[in-house]
Amino acid sequence: MGFTKDLWNTTVADAEGNKTKVPTARFGKGKRWLAVWHEDGGRERTKAFAKKIDADRYWPTQETDVSRGMYITPADAKVTVDQWCTTWLKGYATRRASTVRQAKTHVALITKEFGDLPLNVVRPSAIRSWCASLKSDGYEQSYVYALHARLSQVMSDAVHDNLLPKNPCSRRTSPPAGKQRPYCATTEQVWALYDAFPKHLQPAVLLGAFVGLRTAEACGLRTEDVDFMRGIVTPAVQWPAQDLKTEASKTPIPIPSQLTLQLSAAVARWGSEWLVTNGTEGQASPWSIDRAMRSVRKRHVKPLPQDHAKDCGGCLVPGLPEGFRFHDLRHYLASLLINSGADVKVVQARIWHASAKTTLDTYGHLWPDADESTRAAVGAVLAARVEGLTEQPRNEGRS
Incomplete structure:
Protein backbone atom coordinates (compact mmCIF):
# COMPACT_ATOMS: atom_id res chain seq x y z
CA MET A 1 0.00 0.00 0.00
CA GLY A 2 1.38 3.41 -0.93
CA PHE A 3 1.47 6.50 1.23
CA THR A 4 2.63 10.13 1.40
CA LYS A 5 5.67 10.95 3.50
CA ASP A 6 6.63 14.33 5.05
CA LEU A 7 10.32 14.93 4.33
CA TRP A 8 10.59 18.02 6.55
CA ASN A 9 9.18 16.55 9.75
CA THR A 10 9.31 13.23 11.49
CA THR A 11 7.29 11.85 14.38
CA VAL A 12 9.10 10.71 17.50
CA ALA A 13 7.76 9.23 20.74
CA ASP A 14 9.06 9.97 24.26
CA ALA A 15 9.45 7.47 27.06
CA GLU A 16 5.79 7.74 27.94
CA GLY A 17 4.70 7.12 24.34
CA ASN A 18 3.71 10.67 23.56
CA LYS A 19 4.28 11.53 19.88
CA THR A 20 5.55 14.86 18.65
CA LYS A 21 6.77 16.20 15.33
CA VAL A 22 10.36 17.33 15.06
CA PRO A 23 12.15 18.88 12.06
CA THR A 24 14.41 16.66 9.97
CA ALA A 25 17.79 17.57 8.54
CA ARG A 26 15.99 18.42 5.28
CA PHE A 27 13.61 20.88 6.90
CA GLY A 28 12.95 23.80 4.55
CA LYS A 29 15.09 22.29 1.77
CA GLY A 30 13.68 21.00 -1.53
CA LYS A 31 10.27 19.49 -2.03
CA ARG A 32 8.50 18.51 1.18
CA TRP A 33 6.15 15.66 0.24
CA LEU A 34 7.19 12.24 -1.01
CA ALA A 35 4.74 9.91 -2.85
CA VAL A 36 5.62 6.27 -2.14
CA TRP A 37 4.27 3.26 -4.05
CA HIS A 38 5.31 -0.31 -4.86
CA GLU A 39 5.98 -1.98 -8.20
CA ASP A 40 5.38 -5.62 -9.05
CA GLY A 41 7.58 -7.67 -6.77
CA GLY A 42 7.32 -5.16 -3.91
CA ARG A 43 10.09 -2.76 -4.99
CA GLU A 44 9.47 0.68 -3.47
CA ARG A 45 9.36 3.74 -5.74
CA THR A 46 9.15 7.39 -4.77
CA LYS A 47 8.61 10.84 -6.25
CA ALA A 48 8.82 14.22 -4.45
CA PHE A 49 6.23 17.01 -4.70
CA ALA A 50 6.02 20.53 -3.33
CA LYS A 51 2.35 20.14 -2.34
CA LYS A 52 0.82 17.35 -0.28
CA ILE A 53 -2.31 17.20 -2.42
CA ASP A 54 -0.21 16.37 -5.48
CA ALA A 55 1.59 13.54 -3.69
CA ASP A 56 -1.72 12.21 -2.33
CA ARG A 57 -3.09 12.05 -5.88
CA TYR A 58 0.03 10.58 -7.51
CA TRP A 59 0.81 7.39 -5.64
CA PRO A 60 -2.71 5.89 -5.92
CA THR A 61 -2.60 6.28 -9.72
CA GLN A 62 0.74 4.49 -9.85
CA GLU A 63 -0.50 1.58 -7.79
CA THR A 64 -3.64 1.40 -9.94
CA ASP A 65 -1.46 1.18 -13.05
CA VAL A 66 0.56 -1.58 -11.40
CA SER A 67 -2.58 -3.60 -10.67
CA ARG A 68 -3.83 -3.13 -14.25
CA GLY A 69 -0.50 -4.04 -15.84
CA MET A 70 -0.12 -0.52 -17.28
CA TYR A 71 2.68 0.66 -15.03
CA ILE A 72 5.76 2.23 -16.65
CA THR A 73 8.92 2.27 -14.56
CA PRO A 74 10.83 5.57 -14.34
CA ALA A 75 13.74 4.01 -16.25
CA ASP A 76 11.46 2.79 -19.04
CA ALA A 77 9.80 6.18 -19.23
CA LYS A 78 13.15 7.64 -20.32
CA VAL A 79 13.58 5.24 -23.28
CA THR A 80 13.78 7.29 -26.48
CA VAL A 81 12.22 6.46 -29.82
CA ASP A 82 15.68 5.87 -31.26
CA GLN A 83 16.62 3.42 -28.50
CA TRP A 84 13.37 1.51 -28.80
CA CYS A 85 13.58 1.34 -32.62
CA THR A 86 17.04 -0.18 -32.34
CA THR A 87 15.68 -2.88 -30.03
CA TRP A 88 12.58 -3.32 -32.18
CA LEU A 89 14.59 -3.88 -35.37
CA LYS A 90 16.66 -6.59 -33.68
CA GLY A 91 13.48 -8.52 -32.94
CA TYR A 92 12.12 -7.82 -36.43
CA ALA A 93 15.19 -9.35 -38.09
CA THR A 94 13.51 -12.77 -38.21
CA ARG A 95 11.40 -11.63 -41.19
CA ARG A 96 12.39 -11.94 -44.82
CA ALA A 97 15.41 -9.87 -45.84
CA SER A 98 13.39 -7.61 -48.16
CA THR A 99 10.81 -7.00 -45.43
CA VAL A 100 13.55 -6.05 -42.95
CA ARG A 101 15.15 -3.69 -45.47
CA GLN A 102 11.85 -1.91 -45.95
CA ALA A 103 11.36 -1.65 -42.18
CA LYS A 104 14.83 -0.13 -41.76
CA THR A 105 14.03 2.49 -44.41
CA HIS A 106 10.82 3.41 -42.61
CA VAL A 107 12.48 3.48 -39.18
CA ALA A 108 15.20 5.81 -40.48
CA LEU A 109 12.57 8.42 -41.33
CA ILE A 110 10.79 7.86 -38.01
CA THR A 111 13.93 8.34 -35.92
CA LYS A 112 14.90 11.39 -37.98
CA GLU A 113 11.74 13.08 -36.70
CA PHE A 114 11.23 11.57 -33.23
CA GLY A 115 14.51 9.80 -32.39
CA ASP A 116 15.62 11.98 -29.45
CA LEU A 117 12.19 12.09 -27.80
CA PRO A 118 11.16 9.70 -25.02
CA LEU A 119 8.44 7.36 -26.21
CA ASN A 120 5.83 8.82 -23.89
CA VAL A 121 6.46 12.35 -25.18
CA VAL A 122 5.33 11.60 -28.74
CA ARG A 123 1.86 13.13 -29.02
CA PRO A 124 -0.88 12.54 -31.62
CA SER A 125 -0.63 16.18 -32.68
CA ALA A 126 3.08 15.72 -33.42
CA ILE A 127 2.31 12.64 -35.53
CA ARG A 128 -0.27 14.52 -37.57
CA SER A 129 2.20 17.35 -38.15
CA TRP A 130 4.86 14.85 -39.22
CA CYS A 131 2.54 13.25 -41.77
CA ALA A 132 1.66 16.67 -43.16
CA SER A 133 5.32 17.66 -43.48
CA LEU A 134 6.13 14.39 -45.27
CA LYS A 135 3.40 15.13 -47.79
CA SER A 136 4.69 18.68 -48.32
CA ASP A 137 8.21 17.27 -48.81
CA GLY A 138 6.97 15.38 -51.86
CA TYR A 139 6.37 11.89 -50.50
CA GLU A 140 3.49 10.02 -52.14
CA GLN A 141 0.31 9.79 -50.09
CA SER A 142 0.47 5.99 -50.10
CA TYR A 143 4.04 6.10 -48.75
CA VAL A 144 3.09 8.54 -45.98
CA TYR A 145 0.30 6.15 -45.06
CA ALA A 146 2.80 3.27 -44.94
CA LEU A 147 5.16 5.29 -42.70
CA HIS A 148 2.34 6.06 -40.28
CA ALA A 149 1.41 2.37 -40.22
CA ARG A 150 5.03 1.49 -39.41
CA LEU A 151 5.15 4.05 -36.57
CA SER A 152 1.90 2.63 -35.22
CA GLN A 153 3.39 -0.87 -35.34
CA VAL A 154 6.50 0.26 -33.47
CA MET A 155 4.46 2.09 -30.83
CA SER A 156 2.03 -0.79 -30.42
CA ASP A 157 4.92 -3.14 -29.69
CA ALA A 158 6.22 -0.63 -27.14
CA VAL A 159 2.83 -0.79 -25.39
CA HIS A 160 3.03 -4.58 -25.45
CA ASP A 161 6.50 -4.34 -23.88
CA ASN A 162 5.16 -2.07 -21.08
CA LEU A 163 7.15 0.95 -22.27
CA LEU A 164 4.03 2.95 -23.15
CA PRO A 165 0.56 3.05 -21.61
CA LYS A 166 -1.14 3.81 -24.94
CA ASN A 167 -0.33 3.96 -28.65
CA PRO A 168 -0.37 7.61 -29.80
CA CYS A 169 -1.19 6.49 -33.36
CA SER A 170 -4.80 5.94 -34.30
CA ARG A 171 -7.22 6.44 -37.16
CA ARG A 172 -7.42 10.08 -36.11
CA THR A 173 -3.71 10.57 -36.74
CA SER A 174 -3.59 8.42 -39.88
CA PRO A 175 -3.37 10.13 -43.28
CA PRO A 176 -5.52 8.93 -46.19
CA ALA A 177 -4.31 5.70 -47.75
CA GLY A 178 -4.00 7.37 -51.13
CA LYS A 179 -4.68 4.17 -53.06
CA GLN A 180 -5.12 4.51 -56.78
CA ARG A 181 -6.74 2.19 -59.24
CA PRO A 182 -4.05 -0.01 -60.76
CA TYR A 183 -3.12 0.49 -64.39
CA CYS A 184 -4.06 -2.60 -66.37
CA ALA A 185 -2.00 -3.01 -69.51
CA THR A 186 -3.75 -4.02 -72.72
CA HIS A 365 -14.06 -1.50 -60.34
CA LEU A 366 -13.07 -3.92 -63.12
CA TRP A 367 -16.04 -6.27 -62.81
CA PRO A 368 -18.10 -5.43 -65.90
CA ASP A 369 -21.70 -4.27 -66.10
CA ALA A 370 -22.02 -3.52 -62.39
CA ASP A 371 -24.22 -0.49 -63.08
CA GLU A 372 -26.23 -2.24 -65.78
CA SER A 373 -26.91 -5.31 -63.65
CA THR A 374 -28.26 -3.26 -60.73
CA ARG A 375 -30.27 -1.08 -63.11
CA ALA A 376 -31.76 -4.19 -64.74
CA ALA A 377 -32.63 -5.77 -61.39
CA VAL A 378 -34.55 -2.71 -60.18
CA GLY A 379 -36.10 -2.18 -63.61
CA ALA A 380 -37.45 -5.73 -63.69
CA VAL A 381 -39.34 -5.22 -60.43
CA LEU A 382 -40.83 -1.90 -61.57
CA ALA A 383 -41.78 -3.33 -64.96
CA ALA A 384 -43.61 -6.21 -63.29
CA ARG A 385 -45.54 -3.72 -61.17
CA VAL A 386 -46.58 -1.64 -64.19
CA GLU A 387 -47.58 -4.76 -66.12
CA GLY A 388 -49.73 -5.92 -63.24
CA LEU A 389 -51.55 -2.59 -63.02
CA THR A 390 -52.30 -2.50 -66.75
CA GLU A 391 -53.69 -6.02 -66.76
CA GLN A 392 -55.97 -5.50 -63.78
CA PRO A 393 -58.62 -3.35 -65.56
CA ARG A 394 -58.78 -5.90 -68.41
CA ASN A 395 -59.61 -8.67 -66.00
CA GLU A 396 -62.26 -6.58 -64.28
CA GLY A 397 -63.93 -5.78 -67.60
CA ARG A 398 -64.18 -9.45 -68.53
CA SER A 399 -65.98 -10.27 -65.31
Whole structure:
Protein backbone atom coordinates (compact mmCIF):
# COMPACT_ATOMS: atom_id res chain seq x y z
CA MET A 1 0.00 0.00 0.00
CA GLY A 2 1.38 3.41 -0.93
CA PHE A 3 1.47 6.50 1.23
CA THR A 4 2.63 10.13 1.40
CA LYS A 5 5.67 10.95 3.50
CA ASP A 6 6.63 14.33 5.05
CA LEU A 7 10.32 14.93 4.33
CA TRP A 8 10.59 18.02 6.55
CA ASN A 9 9.18 16.55 9.75
CA THR A 10 9.31 13.23 11.49
CA THR A 11 7.29 11.85 14.38
CA VAL A 12 9.10 10.71 17.50
CA ALA A 13 7.76 9.23 20.74
CA ASP A 14 9.06 9.97 24.26
CA ALA A 15 9.45 7.47 27.06
CA GLU A 16 5.79 7.74 27.94
CA GLY A 17 4.70 7.12 24.34
CA ASN A 18 3.71 10.67 23.56
CA LYS A 19 4.28 11.53 19.88
CA THR A 20 5.55 14.86 18.65
CA LYS A 21 6.77 16.20 15.33
CA VAL A 22 10.36 17.33 15.06
CA PRO A 23 12.15 18.88 12.06
CA THR A 24 14.41 16.66 9.97
CA ALA A 25 17.79 17.57 8.54
CA ARG A 26 15.99 18.42 5.28
CA PHE A 27 13.61 20.88 6.90
CA GLY A 28 12.95 23.80 4.55
CA LYS A 29 15.09 22.29 1.77
CA GLY A 30 13.68 21.00 -1.53
CA LYS A 31 10.27 19.49 -2.03
CA ARG A 32 8.50 18.51 1.18
CA TRP A 33 6.15 15.66 0.24
CA LEU A 34 7.19 12.24 -1.01
CA ALA A 35 4.74 9.91 -2.85
CA VAL A 36 5.62 6.27 -2.14
CA TRP A 37 4.27 3.26 -4.05
CA HIS A 38 5.31 -0.31 -4.86
CA GLU A 39 5.98 -1.98 -8.20
CA ASP A 40 5.38 -5.62 -9.05
CA GLY A 41 7.58 -7.67 -6.77
CA GLY A 42 7.32 -5.16 -3.91
CA ARG A 43 10.09 -2.76 -4.99
CA GLU A 44 9.47 0.68 -3.47
CA ARG A 45 9.36 3.74 -5.74
CA THR A 46 9.15 7.39 -4.77
CA LYS A 47 8.61 10.84 -6.25
CA ALA A 48 8.82 14.22 -4.45
CA PHE A 49 6.23 17.01 -4.70
CA ALA A 50 6.02 20.53 -3.33
CA LYS A 51 2.35 20.14 -2.34
CA LYS A 52 0.82 17.35 -0.28
CA ILE A 53 -2.31 17.20 -2.42
CA ASP A 54 -0.21 16.37 -5.48
CA ALA A 55 1.59 13.54 -3.69
CA ASP A 56 -1.72 12.21 -2.33
CA ARG A 57 -3.09 12.05 -5.88
CA TYR A 58 0.03 10.58 -7.51
CA TRP A 59 0.81 7.39 -5.64
CA PRO A 60 -2.71 5.89 -5.92
CA THR A 61 -2.60 6.28 -9.72
CA GLN A 62 0.74 4.49 -9.85
CA GLU A 63 -0.50 1.58 -7.79
CA THR A 64 -3.64 1.40 -9.94
CA ASP A 65 -1.46 1.18 -13.05
CA VAL A 66 0.56 -1.58 -11.40
CA SER A 67 -2.58 -3.60 -10.67
CA ARG A 68 -3.83 -3.13 -14.25
CA GLY A 69 -0.50 -4.04 -15.84
CA MET A 70 -0.12 -0.52 -17.28
CA TYR A 71 2.68 0.66 -15.03
CA ILE A 72 5.76 2.23 -16.65
CA THR A 73 8.92 2.27 -14.56
CA PRO A 74 10.83 5.57 -14.34
CA ALA A 75 13.74 4.01 -16.25
CA ASP A 76 11.46 2.79 -19.04
CA ALA A 77 9.80 6.18 -19.23
CA LYS A 78 13.15 7.64 -20.32
CA VAL A 79 13.58 5.24 -23.28
CA THR A 80 13.78 7.29 -26.48
CA VAL A 81 12.22 6.46 -29.82
CA ASP A 82 15.68 5.87 -31.26
CA GLN A 83 16.62 3.42 -28.50
CA TRP A 84 13.37 1.51 -28.80
CA CYS A 85 13.58 1.34 -32.62
CA THR A 86 17.04 -0.18 -32.34
CA THR A 87 15.68 -2.88 -30.03
CA TRP A 88 12.58 -3.32 -32.18
CA LEU A 89 14.59 -3.88 -35.37
CA LYS A 90 16.66 -6.59 -33.68
CA GLY A 91 13.48 -8.52 -32.94
CA TYR A 92 12.12 -7.82 -36.43
CA ALA A 93 15.19 -9.35 -38.09
CA THR A 94 13.51 -12.77 -38.21
CA ARG A 95 11.40 -11.63 -41.19
CA ARG A 96 12.39 -11.94 -44.82
CA ALA A 97 15.41 -9.87 -45.84
CA SER A 98 13.39 -7.61 -48.16
CA THR A 99 10.81 -7.00 -45.43
CA VAL A 100 13.55 -6.05 -42.95
CA ARG A 101 15.15 -3.69 -45.47
CA GLN A 102 11.85 -1.91 -45.95
CA ALA A 103 11.36 -1.65 -42.18
CA LYS A 104 14.83 -0.13 -41.76
CA THR A 105 14.03 2.49 -44.41
CA HIS A 106 10.82 3.41 -42.61
CA VAL A 107 12.48 3.48 -39.18
CA ALA A 108 15.20 5.81 -40.48
CA LEU A 109 12.57 8.42 -41.33
CA ILE A 110 10.79 7.86 -38.01
CA THR A 111 13.93 8.34 -35.92
CA LYS A 112 14.90 11.39 -37.98
CA GLU A 113 11.74 13.08 -36.70
CA PHE A 114 11.23 11.57 -33.23
CA GLY A 115 14.51 9.80 -32.39
CA ASP A 116 15.62 11.98 -29.45
CA LEU A 117 12.19 12.09 -27.80
CA PRO A 118 11.16 9.70 -25.02
CA LEU A 119 8.44 7.36 -26.21
CA ASN A 120 5.83 8.82 -23.89
CA VAL A 121 6.46 12.35 -25.18
CA VAL A 122 5.33 11.60 -28.74
CA ARG A 123 1.86 13.13 -29.02
CA PRO A 124 -0.88 12.54 -31.62
CA SER A 125 -0.63 16.18 -32.68
CA ALA A 126 3.08 15.72 -33.42
CA ILE A 127 2.31 12.64 -35.53
CA ARG A 128 -0.27 14.52 -37.57
CA SER A 129 2.20 17.35 -38.15
CA TRP A 130 4.86 14.85 -39.22
CA CYS A 131 2.54 13.25 -41.77
CA ALA A 132 1.66 16.67 -43.16
CA SER A 133 5.32 17.66 -43.48
CA LEU A 134 6.13 14.39 -45.27
CA LYS A 135 3.40 15.13 -47.79
CA SER A 136 4.69 18.68 -48.32
CA ASP A 137 8.21 17.27 -48.81
CA GLY A 138 6.97 15.38 -51.86
CA TYR A 139 6.37 11.89 -50.50
CA GLU A 140 3.49 10.02 -52.14
CA GLN A 141 0.31 9.79 -50.09
CA SER A 142 0.47 5.99 -50.10
CA TYR A 143 4.04 6.10 -48.75
CA VAL A 144 3.09 8.54 -45.98
CA TYR A 145 0.30 6.15 -45.06
CA ALA A 146 2.80 3.27 -44.94
CA LEU A 147 5.16 5.29 -42.70
CA HIS A 148 2.34 6.06 -40.28
CA ALA A 149 1.41 2.37 -40.22
CA ARG A 150 5.03 1.49 -39.41
CA LEU A 151 5.15 4.05 -36.57
CA SER A 152 1.90 2.63 -35.22
CA GLN A 153 3.39 -0.87 -35.34
CA VAL A 154 6.50 0.26 -33.47
CA MET A 155 4.46 2.09 -30.83
CA SER A 156 2.03 -0.79 -30.42
CA ASP A 157 4.92 -3.14 -29.69
CA ALA A 158 6.22 -0.63 -27.14
CA VAL A 159 2.83 -0.79 -25.39
CA HIS A 160 3.03 -4.58 -25.45
CA ASP A 161 6.50 -4.34 -23.88
CA ASN A 162 5.16 -2.07 -21.08
CA LEU A 163 7.15 0.95 -22.27
CA LEU A 164 4.03 2.95 -23.15
CA PRO A 165 0.56 3.05 -21.61
CA LYS A 166 -1.14 3.81 -24.94
CA ASN A 167 -0.33 3.96 -28.65
CA PRO A 168 -0.37 7.61 -29.80
CA CYS A 169 -1.19 6.49 -33.36
CA SER A 170 -4.80 5.94 -34.30
CA ARG A 171 -7.22 6.44 -37.16
CA ARG A 172 -7.42 10.08 -36.11
CA THR A 173 -3.71 10.57 -36.74
CA SER A 174 -3.59 8.42 -39.88
CA PRO A 175 -3.37 10.13 -43.28
CA PRO A 176 -5.52 8.93 -46.19
CA ALA A 177 -4.31 5.70 -47.75
CA GLY A 178 -4.00 7.37 -51.13
CA LYS A 179 -4.68 4.17 -53.06
CA GLN A 180 -5.12 4.51 -56.78
CA ARG A 181 -6.74 2.19 -59.24
CA PRO A 182 -4.05 -0.01 -60.76
CA TYR A 183 -3.12 0.49 -64.39
CA CYS A 184 -4.06 -2.60 -66.37
CA ALA A 185 -2.00 -3.01 -69.51
CA THR A 186 -3.75 -4.02 -72.72
CA THR A 187 -3.04 -7.32 -74.43
CA GLU A 188 -1.22 -5.42 -77.18
CA GLN A 189 1.02 -3.74 -74.58
CA VAL A 190 1.81 -7.08 -72.92
CA TRP A 191 2.94 -8.61 -76.19
CA ALA A 192 4.90 -5.46 -77.06
CA LEU A 193 6.70 -5.81 -73.72
CA TYR A 194 7.37 -9.46 -74.45
CA ASP A 195 8.85 -8.69 -77.86
CA ALA A 196 11.00 -5.84 -76.51
CA PHE A 197 12.44 -7.83 -73.59
CA PRO A 198 15.77 -9.64 -73.97
CA LYS A 199 15.17 -13.22 -75.14
CA HIS A 200 16.38 -14.80 -71.91
CA LEU A 201 13.99 -12.63 -69.84
CA GLN A 202 10.91 -13.12 -72.03
CA PRO A 203 9.67 -16.08 -69.91
CA ALA A 204 9.40 -13.63 -67.00
CA VAL A 205 6.81 -11.58 -68.93
CA LEU A 206 4.80 -14.73 -69.54
CA LEU A 207 5.00 -15.72 -65.88
CA GLY A 208 3.96 -12.25 -64.73
CA ALA A 209 1.12 -11.66 -67.17
CA PHE A 210 -0.35 -15.17 -67.42
CA VAL A 211 0.59 -16.85 -64.12
CA GLY A 212 0.63 -13.80 -61.83
CA LEU A 213 4.09 -14.32 -60.36
CA ARG A 214 5.86 -11.46 -58.62
CA THR A 215 9.37 -10.52 -59.74
CA ALA A 216 11.24 -12.56 -57.13
CA GLU A 217 8.86 -15.50 -57.65
CA ALA A 218 9.47 -15.50 -61.40
CA CYS A 219 13.25 -15.44 -60.82
CA GLY A 220 12.96 -18.28 -58.31
CA LEU A 221 10.77 -20.57 -60.42
CA ARG A 222 12.57 -23.80 -61.31
CA THR A 223 11.83 -26.34 -64.00
CA GLU A 224 10.93 -28.85 -61.29
CA ASP A 225 8.18 -26.47 -60.14
CA VAL A 226 6.37 -26.79 -63.47
CA ASP A 227 4.41 -29.89 -64.44
CA PHE A 228 4.69 -29.56 -68.22
CA MET A 229 2.53 -32.64 -68.85
CA ARG A 230 -0.49 -31.54 -66.80
CA GLY A 231 0.08 -27.80 -67.18
CA ILE A 232 0.48 -26.78 -63.51
CA VAL A 233 2.85 -24.23 -61.97
CA THR A 234 3.61 -24.69 -58.25
CA PRO A 235 6.05 -22.06 -56.94
CA ALA A 236 8.22 -23.29 -54.07
CA VAL A 237 10.84 -20.57 -53.51
CA GLN A 238 11.58 -17.02 -54.54
CA TRP A 239 14.86 -15.43 -55.55
CA PRO A 240 17.53 -16.39 -54.69
CA ALA A 241 16.26 -19.43 -52.73
CA GLN A 242 14.09 -17.95 -49.97
CA ASP A 243 10.64 -18.81 -48.70
CA LEU A 244 7.71 -17.40 -50.63
CA LYS A 245 5.99 -14.23 -49.47
CA THR A 246 2.90 -16.06 -48.19
CA GLU A 247 1.61 -19.59 -47.86
CA ALA A 248 -1.01 -18.74 -50.47
CA SER A 249 1.81 -18.22 -52.98
CA LYS A 250 2.38 -21.98 -52.96
CA THR A 251 -1.06 -22.62 -54.45
CA PRO A 252 -0.78 -24.60 -57.72
CA ILE A 253 -1.81 -22.57 -60.76
CA PRO A 254 -3.20 -24.30 -63.88
CA ILE A 255 -1.84 -22.99 -67.18
CA PRO A 256 -2.95 -23.69 -70.77
CA SER A 257 -1.02 -25.90 -73.14
CA GLN A 258 -0.02 -22.91 -75.27
CA LEU A 259 1.81 -21.38 -72.32
CA THR A 260 3.34 -24.73 -71.39
CA LEU A 261 4.81 -25.03 -74.89
CA GLN A 262 6.36 -21.56 -74.73
CA LEU A 263 7.90 -22.21 -71.32
CA SER A 264 9.23 -25.60 -72.33
CA ALA A 265 10.79 -24.03 -75.44
CA ALA A 266 12.64 -21.55 -73.19
CA VAL A 267 13.89 -24.40 -71.01
CA ALA A 268 15.15 -26.25 -74.07
CA ARG A 269 16.89 -23.15 -75.43
CA TRP A 270 18.78 -22.14 -72.29
CA GLY A 271 19.25 -25.54 -70.67
CA SER A 272 18.92 -24.18 -67.15
CA GLU A 273 17.19 -25.37 -64.02
CA TRP A 274 15.58 -21.91 -63.88
CA LEU A 275 12.71 -20.75 -66.05
CA VAL A 276 14.16 -17.22 -66.19
CA THR A 277 17.90 -17.13 -66.80
CA ASN A 278 20.73 -14.60 -66.95
CA GLY A 279 21.40 -15.43 -70.59
CA THR A 280 23.36 -18.57 -69.86
CA GLU A 281 22.41 -21.27 -67.37
CA GLY A 282 22.40 -19.02 -64.32
CA GLN A 283 19.48 -17.62 -62.39
CA ALA A 284 18.19 -14.17 -63.37
CA SER A 285 17.94 -11.54 -60.64
CA PRO A 286 14.96 -9.25 -59.96
CA TRP A 287 17.20 -6.26 -60.74
CA SER A 288 17.84 -7.54 -64.26
CA ILE A 289 14.08 -7.65 -64.88
CA ASP A 290 13.61 -4.18 -63.38
CA ARG A 291 16.41 -2.81 -65.59
CA ALA A 292 14.84 -4.41 -68.64
CA MET A 293 11.47 -2.86 -67.79
CA ARG A 294 12.98 0.61 -67.39
CA SER A 295 14.88 0.22 -70.64
CA VAL A 296 11.78 -0.83 -72.55
CA ARG A 297 9.79 2.12 -71.23
CA LYS A 298 12.42 4.56 -72.51
CA ARG A 299 13.17 3.00 -75.90
CA HIS A 300 11.62 4.21 -79.14
CA VAL A 301 11.46 3.15 -82.70
CA LYS A 302 13.41 5.31 -85.11
CA PRO A 303 13.03 7.82 -86.58
CA LEU A 304 11.15 9.53 -83.74
CA PRO A 305 7.69 10.79 -84.71
CA GLN A 306 7.14 14.54 -84.98
CA ASP A 307 4.55 14.50 -82.21
CA HIS A 308 6.89 12.63 -79.85
CA ALA A 309 6.77 15.32 -77.15
CA LYS A 310 2.97 15.35 -77.05
CA ASP A 311 1.81 11.84 -77.72
CA CYS A 312 4.57 9.36 -78.28
CA GLY A 313 3.42 6.91 -80.90
CA GLY A 314 6.96 5.74 -81.45
CA CYS A 315 7.48 4.06 -78.10
CA LEU A 316 8.15 0.36 -78.18
CA VAL A 317 5.14 -0.02 -75.89
CA PRO A 318 2.78 2.88 -76.77
CA GLY A 319 0.65 4.23 -73.94
CA LEU A 320 2.53 2.50 -71.14
CA PRO A 321 2.61 4.90 -68.17
CA GLU A 322 5.86 6.08 -66.63
CA GLY A 323 6.63 3.95 -63.61
CA PHE A 324 4.96 0.81 -64.95
CA ARG A 325 6.52 -2.12 -63.09
CA PHE A 326 6.84 -5.82 -63.70
CA HIS A 327 4.54 -6.30 -60.69
CA ASP A 328 1.80 -4.50 -62.63
CA LEU A 329 1.55 -7.45 -65.00
CA ARG A 330 -0.43 -9.12 -62.21
CA HIS A 331 -3.10 -6.47 -62.77
CA TYR A 332 -3.33 -7.52 -66.40
CA LEU A 333 -3.97 -11.11 -65.34
CA ALA A 334 -6.66 -9.98 -62.90
CA SER A 335 -8.40 -7.90 -65.59
CA LEU A 336 -8.13 -10.79 -68.05
CA LEU A 337 -9.81 -13.18 -65.59
CA ILE A 338 -12.51 -10.69 -64.63
CA ASN A 339 -13.39 -9.94 -68.24
CA SER A 340 -13.64 -13.67 -68.91
CA GLY A 341 -16.34 -13.96 -66.22
CA ALA A 342 -14.28 -15.22 -63.26
CA ASP A 343 -15.76 -14.48 -59.84
CA VAL A 344 -13.94 -12.83 -56.97
CA LYS A 345 -12.85 -16.09 -55.31
CA VAL A 346 -11.24 -17.33 -58.51
CA VAL A 347 -9.36 -14.07 -59.01
CA GLN A 348 -8.30 -14.11 -55.35
CA ALA A 349 -6.85 -17.60 -55.76
CA ARG A 350 -5.02 -16.81 -59.00
CA ILE A 351 -3.52 -13.56 -57.68
CA TRP A 352 -2.74 -15.18 -54.30
CA HIS A 353 -4.45 -12.54 -52.21
CA ALA A 354 -4.88 -13.37 -48.54
CA SER A 355 -8.55 -12.34 -48.58
CA ALA A 356 -11.33 -11.60 -51.04
CA LYS A 357 -11.58 -8.11 -49.53
CA THR A 358 -8.11 -7.29 -50.85
CA THR A 359 -9.16 -8.49 -54.30
CA LEU A 360 -12.34 -6.41 -54.24
CA ASP A 361 -10.55 -3.32 -52.91
CA THR A 362 -8.01 -3.57 -55.73
CA TYR A 363 -10.07 -4.79 -58.67
CA GLY A 364 -13.70 -4.25 -57.73
CA HIS A 365 -14.06 -1.50 -60.34
CA LEU A 366 -13.07 -3.92 -63.12
CA TRP A 367 -16.04 -6.27 -62.81
CA PRO A 368 -18.10 -5.43 -65.90
CA ASP A 369 -21.70 -4.27 -66.10
CA ALA A 370 -22.02 -3.52 -62.39
CA ASP A 371 -24.22 -0.49 -63.08
CA GLU A 372 -26.23 -2.24 -65.78
CA SER A 373 -26.91 -5.31 -63.65
CA THR A 374 -28.26 -3.26 -60.73
CA ARG A 375 -30.27 -1.08 -63.11
CA ALA A 376 -31.76 -4.19 -64.74
CA ALA A 377 -32.63 -5.77 -61.39
CA VAL A 378 -34.55 -2.71 -60.18
CA GLY A 379 -36.10 -2.18 -63.61
CA ALA A 380 -37.45 -5.73 -63.69
CA VAL A 381 -39.34 -5.22 -60.43
CA LEU A 382 -40.83 -1.90 -61.57
CA ALA A 383 -41.78 -3.33 -64.96
CA ALA A 384 -43.61 -6.21 -63.29
CA ARG A 385 -45.54 -3.72 -61.17
CA VAL A 386 -46.58 -1.64 -64.19
CA GLU A 387 -47.58 -4.76 -66.12
CA GLY A 388 -49.73 -5.92 -63.24
CA LEU A 389 -51.55 -2.59 -63.02
CA THR A 390 -52.30 -2.50 -66.75
CA GLU A 391 -53.69 -6.02 -66.76
CA GLN A 392 -55.97 -5.50 -63.78
CA PRO A 393 -58.62 -3.35 -65.56
CA ARG A 394 -58.78 -5.90 -68.41
CA ASN A 395 -59.61 -8.67 -66.00
CA GLU A 396 -62.26 -6.58 -64.28
CA GLY A 397 -63.93 -5.78 -67.60
CA ARG A 398 -64.18 -9.45 -68.53
CA SER A 399 -65.98 -10.27 -65.31
